Amino acid sequence: MEKNRLYEDSSKCCGCFACKDACPKDAITIRATEAGFLYPKIDTAKCVNCGLCIRICGYKKGNDGNKPEEVFAAASKSNAILSAAASGGIFSVMAREFVNNGGVVCGSAMFRTETGFIVRHSFADNENELKKLAGSKYVKSATDGVFREAEEILRSGKSLLFSGTPCQVAALKSFLRKDYDNLTTVDLICHGVPSLQLFNDYILFYEKKHSCTVMDLIFRDKSRGQGMNCRITEKSGEKTRVKVMDGRLSSYFGMFLKGSVYRENCYSCPYASEKRGADITLGDYWGIYQEHAGEVTKAGLDNRKGISCVLINTGKGADLWQRVSEDILCFHSKLEKVAAHNDRLSTPSSKPADREHVMKSYILNGYESVDEIYSKEIQIKKYRYILEFHMPKTVKRTLKRILSTQA
Template sequence: MENKVVLFDKKENFCACGACYNICPKNAIEMVVDEYGFKYPKIDYTKCISCGACKRVCAFQNVIEKNEPLQVVAAARKDENKIMKSASGGIFAVFAEYFLSIGGIVYGAALVKENNTLVPKHIGIDSLKDLSKLLGSKYVQSDIGNVYKEIRTLLNNKKQILFSGTPCQVAGLKAFLGKKYENLFTIDIICHGVPNAEFFKGYLEILEKKFNGKVLDFKFRDKTSGWGLNSKVDLLINNKRKTEYLLVGESTYYHMFLDSQNYRQNCYKCKYTNRHRTGDITIGDYWGIEKEHPELLKINGGLLDTKKGISAIIINTEKGKLGVERLGQEIVYFDTTYEKVAIVNTQLREPSKYGKYRDKIMEEYKIGGFNKVDEYYYKKVLRKIAIKKKIKKFVPKFLWKKIKIIYKLIKK
């Protein structure tokens, strides 16, 4: 075939946002899993007509829209019961509730039960009873499927749409649509990078073996002990539902994620880790607020509670500004700066650093799946953390400090 379309030359130049898959007029593109569990497009050249539509909508290779922040605020929803169901300040939920109240459709990432496991997928909901599916952080790449096509049809039928996703997914949707819609509101998240669904599936299987049950639900961020990073899993054990709480330092998958060891290759060269945002607003945890704005915290007489969660909202468009103002009665918010939010949220300044163990992790996965990865990472990293915790538990604080000083001197 002449002028054969090649979507990318290196894996670091492809993000799997789904725009190319959705735009193909001949359904010639299939998303297939590579040897490391990540999805990449495969073109059926017997169907391909070399129209180039897939190349044109690749927002990762052709950054199509750039928005500079208009305003940045620290925020949290006022309803203290509802905020506990969200990962941080509950801002996405407030916007979602509004769109559902006016008959709109809300799209976001969910963990959907398929083939007896939880699969990360983007779904659309039109009822408040389904909102819980979209709440909370999902530290895994969601499958877009045909969602962009669905959204285009709904937008053309004058439906109000709220779409939330990673910056590359928001950019992918906009590139696919090819024009602006007044009835579309977009939220991009402050994103570290994304592991793949195969890794996550393998991790859930390990949890099922460990607890001798079947996973029913999984929350990456649980607030039982306050705003933080611990997760929880609900399992069916002996026909009874049981909840297990998981500490970050005890979870190979989660620890790898937080240490940027298991992301897609393109995440380490992400083009969206800067001030040029893809959504009408950007949301994420306001880590470090206790240093930047201690006066805003409840413990100091303010209105924001670090036990319940605090968000940063980066307002990127006039539409985003109007949205925040419209929902002002549901949230409390105070001005801050992009620079202050980006101090701890480094992905607002630069991509995540390539993980020290990433190459070895991928090798292990290729050899024996996530079981092999789990075994390797526990021995290499988590076992040391566990031993250190045990030692600290029994060694007085002053002595522990001396041990650390001696250890540093020996290393020199």
């Protein structure tokens, strides 16, 4: 590879910026593509060609993870944790264990600012601060600067729980260049991330359409059970309104779920595999009733509140799992059972045929055109989504049962 070239093409960079954190001359800057995806760029005036940025790249090293040793279906015993979490709230249970024993937790947080939302990894050392880390944010979470701070914490002897996408965990480990006994890592089963710019453009579009300001957005609302509903807190004049909607009715969520708006490297992600680089892996336990019909209620779990799949990948992971066992409800499962409903444990998301068209259209004509494409695509289905969303759960379940016996 030629000197000063950080990555071969856009599919070979996950945008973690470990290279930026590692550079002793602060010679790496951030550049954004027109679609808002961030990439590192070398400032040749400052660069001394030491090559550390290239050697440090975790993404280049690929996936050297382990196959899980044990697999569980699990959820927090606390309803408060469950309602703020994307699935079973296992992340928050583990995070509490750390901060209540003098440790620090690093995970993704989302903030509203005057100019839009910021999604970036932040640190927390008490239960109150942990609240900002709860829940999935379906956007790229920025990590520049985070690896340096994590290293300082580890060097100070404090224990650190780092949680993120598999590429972010690989980036941290590669940045550190040595194992730390006081570091525990958690990664998510991940299907890909859109850019923060696209998300903020969606917010602007939404605000214009509904004449409001979006104060808050929760990607996974559970007031109607576990699923892909989002919750938007909007303000217009003096009035504040909380709106829950089926994610499939929003062009941002719809395009996210379909996979049309991910960062380029997500479509060839080396970490979408059973081999896991973190001590523990968390995901949604899709298909739990098919795999464990009798055990769910027996164990006191309830999928309307959220159930996670938990993969214990290392001894350190097993040790943490043991430490939080009193605060969770769980039972043993198998990797094959989880993977049967979660393709991201075997292959990266495939790139939909319309991905280039959607992104080009976004760049040329703005977010409105993305919304138009999506609206055309779902057409009549929109009414089905609305109907399903408003239908009482009992009716929905009965209908599903009837339809499955007809099939």
